[in-house]
Amino acid sequence: MIEIIDLNYHYPDGRAALERINIVINPGEKVALVGANGAGKSTLLLHLNGILQGDGVVSINGFEVNKQNLSKIRSLVGMVFQNPDDQLFSLTVGEDVAFGPTYQGFDALSVEDKVKTALAEVHLDGFEDRHPFHLSGGEKKRASIATVLSMSPDYLVLDEPSAGLDPKARRELMALLKRLPQTLILATHDLTMALELTNRVIILNHGKLVVDGASMDILLNEDILQQNDLL
Numbered sequence: 001m002i003e004i005i006d007l008n009y010h011y012p013d014g015r016a017a018l019e020r021i022n023i024v025i026n027p028g029e030k031v032a033l034v035g036a037n038g039a040g041k042s043t044l045l046l047h048l049n050g051i052l053q054g055d056g057v058v059s060i061n062g063f064e065v066n067k068q069n070l071s072k073i074r075s076l077v078g079m080v081f082q083n084p085d086d087q088l089f090s091l092t093v094g095e096d097v098a099f100g101p102t103y104q105g106f107d108a109l110s111v112e113d114k115v116k117t118a119l120a121e122v123h124l125d126g127f128e129d130r131h132p133f134h135l136s137g138g139e140k141k142r143a144s145i146a147t148v149l150s151m152s153p154d155y156l157v158l159d160e161p162s163a164g165l166d167p168k169a170r171r172e173l174m175a176l177l178k179r180l181p182q183t184l185i186l187a188t189h190d191l192t193m194a195l196e197l198t199n200r201v202i203i204l205n206h207g208k209l210v211v212d213g214a215s216m217d218i219l220l221n222e223d224i225l226q227q228n229d230l231l
């Protein structure tokens, strides 16, 4: 379970990015986080694996997100960043995808197997030796997702997973995300994807949680979408 209790966050320049956020996400839920540009989606997601720490409590399966618990938290929560260049830093795609399971302590053979499986899941079979900088935008996005899948996290957190993907890659990504058993939390402007993949929608507006409910009710309600600059 993910618990966020009374979370406030100010960026160092003083800007209030999150105000009194309270959310509980149970295992198996599929949640879309939506909101206009600057609403605070990425800021909120970055609290789920301790990249940012605000005032309030964030805990994952009972472990509070703090410096002491970081390695535990990071094997529970797989985070796919908005920008793939924040995710891919090795000389080859294979090394990037191997990074997580190696850090988790798996032996070389198991790591190799996990890399192969994760790359196959995102349809990048055989990309092990490619340089991440030399991939297309959509391939980078899929490689980023593989770096997280290789760790088999309980919670998959994706920030704008469909941004920059061509229609076929987007469809394949949706099929992949639909298949995955993990609890899913995705920040997205792609409301069609949110409707297809999630059963719960949380709307942020200027750093505040303003709506939390069933995807069908929210995403098909033009008034709510309009009030939150989503139409």
Ligand SMILES: Nc1ncnc2c1ncn2[C@@H]1O[C@H](COP(=O)(O)OP(=O)(O)OP(=O)(O)O)[C@@H](O)[C@H]1O
Binding pocket: 011, 012, 013, 015, 016, 017, 035, 036, 037, 038, 039, 040, 041, 042, 043, 044, 082
């Ligand atoms: N590093 C930073 N320093 C100062 N302010 C920041 C920083 N990063 C984001 N912000 C501000 O915090 C607020 C929330 O930004 P955030 O990136 O979380 O929005 P978002 O909902 O993810 O938007 P988008 O849809 O554009 O990705 C915005 O007002 C933004 O300008």
Ligand SMILES: [Mg+2]
Binding pocket: 041, 042, 043, 082, 159, 187
């Ligand atoms: Mg964002």
